[in-house]
Amino acid sequence: MPRIVVDVMPKPEILDPQGKAIVGALPRLGFTSFSSVRQGKRFELTVDGEVTEDILAQARDAAETLLSNPVIEDVVNVEVVEA
């Protein structure tokens, strides 16, 4: 069944304590090539049947209203993945 993937990331000006914790832990584990880390969310919405324009618009709307907090987060990607 097709799925719609929604990616949500903290806005660049928002502190991301989880990302900061990861970037501190990486060198202790020997991973020294990364200068910063941001942690966001990925949602997979399963659609029964075909993904129409209307359903994709619903997903974009849900991404902005339910899946993200527009004060502190950006919806960076909404895309259809056939499974």
Place this chain on the structure above:
Amino acid sequence: MPRIVVDVMPKPEILDPQGKAIVGALPRLGFTSFSSVRQGKRFELTVDGEVTEDILAQARDAAETLLSNPVIEDVVNVEVVEA
């Protein structure tokens, strides 16, 4: 600067209470086209300079050891995004 995106999702057999909560809330907001929702994580690792094969291998290794819990989560995607 280039970033490496790592996507982590709960394994299919693992309960996902956040996804369940979202799938319950969607119809109350008028979104009726989605039969299930899974919530995972998205990480963006910033790389200073070029992404070499070695750095990508480091990112894959970090994804399996630090960014995900292999008992309950799958790394579903590791890809380079030029910014």
